[in-house]
Amino acid sequence: MSDTPLAPSPAPLSSAPVPPAPAPPAPLLSGPVLSAPLLSAPLLSARIIDWFASSGRALPWREPGFPAWGILVSEFMLQQTPVARVIPRLAEWLERWPTPGALASVPPGEAVRAWANLGYPRRALWLHAAAVTITERHDGVVPQGVDDLLALPGVGDYTARAVSVFAYGHRHPVVDTNTRRVIARAIDGNQEPAPPSNSRDLAAMDRLLPESVEDARVFNAGAMELGAIVCTARAPKCGECPIADACAWRLAGYPAYEGKRKAVQKKYEGSDRHVRGLIMAELRAAHVPVTRAEIDSLWPDAVQRERALAGLVADGLAVNAETGYVLP
DNA sequence: AACACGTGGCG
DNA sequence: TCGCCAAGTGT
Numbered sequence: 001m002s003d004t005p006l007a008p009s010p011a012p013l014s015s016a017p018v019p020p021a022p023a024p025p026a027p028l029l030s031g032p033v034l035s036a037p038l039l040s041a042p043l044l045s046a047r048i049i050d051w052f053a054s055s056g057r058a059l060p061w062r063e064p065g066f067p068a069w070g071i072l073v074s075e076f077m078l079q080q081t082p083v084a085r086v087i088p089r090l091a092e093w094l095e096r097w098p099t100p101g102a103l104a105s106v107p108p109g110e111a112v113r114a115w116a117n118l119g120y121p122r123r124a125l126w127l128h129a130a131a132v133t134i135t136e137r138h139d140g141v142v143p144q145g146v147d148d149l150l151a152l153p154g155v156g157d158y159t160a161r162a163v164s165v166f167a168y169g170h171r172h173p174v175v176d177t178n179t180r181r182v183i184a185r186a187i188d189g190n191q192e193p194a195p196p197s198n199s200r201d202l203a204a205m206d207r208l209l210p211e212s213v214e215d216a217r218v219f220n221a222g223a224m225e226l227g228a229i230v231c232t233a234r235a236p237k238c239g240e241c242p243i244a245d246a247c248a249w250r251l252a253g254y255p256a257y258e259g260k261r262k263a264v265q266k267k268y269e270g271s272d273r274h275v276r277g278l279i280m281a282e283l284r285a286a287h288v289p290v291t292r293a294e295i296d297s298l299w300p301d302a303v304q305r306e307r308a309l310a311g312l313v314a315d316g317l318a319v320n321a322e323t324g325y326v327l328p
Numbered sequence: 329a330a331c332a333c334g335t336g337g338c339g
Numbered sequence: 340t341c342g343c344c345a346a347g348t349g350t
Binding site: 039073074076077078079080081082083085086113119120122123126153154155157158162174176177178179224227228232233236264265267287 | 345
Binding site for chain 2: 081273
């Protein structure tokens with residue numbers, strides 16, 4: 001299946017993802033990029049809401065009655081970690097620590113250990129610290145307001161809004177990387193969004209947000225879901241998209257992205273992050289202090305090794321005990 | 329604003 | 340194979 005005689009191969013303008021399967025659309029717009037949706041906002045949101053009801057995934061945190069604490073934990077775990085890897089860890093976590101108070105009562109290192117290989121272990125530390133704050137300052141109840149949530153460590157603008165909306169049903173725009181891509185394509189006619197700008201992105205989402213509190217919640221989730229499983233970064237499935245006929249990017253003929261490229265992710269192999277990861281894996285696995293000798297055996301370059309270890313200590317992820325290093 | 333920060337799966 | 344990407348946050 002290596003030869004594709006049918007491939008039209010029209011001079012690749014860039015390395016941009018090939019326009020989705022059902023090749024370029026029928027009528028191309030000749031004019032400039034649109035500044036408003038072709039579909040009225042209510043019509044567009046209704047399409048996404050209906051599509052979400054029929055095609056959205058049944059994820060744990062979408063189950064009726066899923067606790068606010070569970071939503072908060074899931075949002076922490078989902079920061080830069082794929083859904084499939086989060087699901088089993090989340091279940092374990094909530095079984096062990098069903099409330100913020102339960103988590104707050106154990107040392108932070110326990111949270112880091114249970115975080116396992118989800119990546120970015122500082123999130124486990126932040127989640128533990130958030131549980132402590134919730135326990136001490138909010139009577140053990142996850143706060144509902146965006147400002148209170150924002151004050152928690154590790155909770156930024158996305159997570160604060162997501163919890164307020166998905167756990168409590170408040171009406172706010174929620175913008176994540178998926179939503180940004182959907183808006184960039186469907187509304188702005190661009191393959192990729194411009195670099196994130198909080199005020200701009202929230203305003204854009206706010207213009208589409210249904211008035212009804214319940215519709216707004218579902219629309220927020222639906223826009224994210226659409227970006228996650230249909231309007232994907234690499235090979236969007238426009239054939240499955242509920243708003244394909246109104247998509248500005250599609251109607252413009254899938255122009256390649258022109259704007260600023262997002263910084264290329266630095267190579268992981270051999271990086272400081274790599275070394276930190278090796279040390280953290282060792283600390284998680286050990287139930288007695290990890291000796292210097294053991295740490296030294298993890299990575300040959302002493303300078304880089306020390307930098308990584310010092311960084312972990314500075315971040316509070318490792319503690320220098322009498323006989324070696326331990327989780328906090 | 330640009331970068332650091334883990335880990336693994338997929339095309 | 341290897342670069343891109345994944346429900347971001349903090350500095």
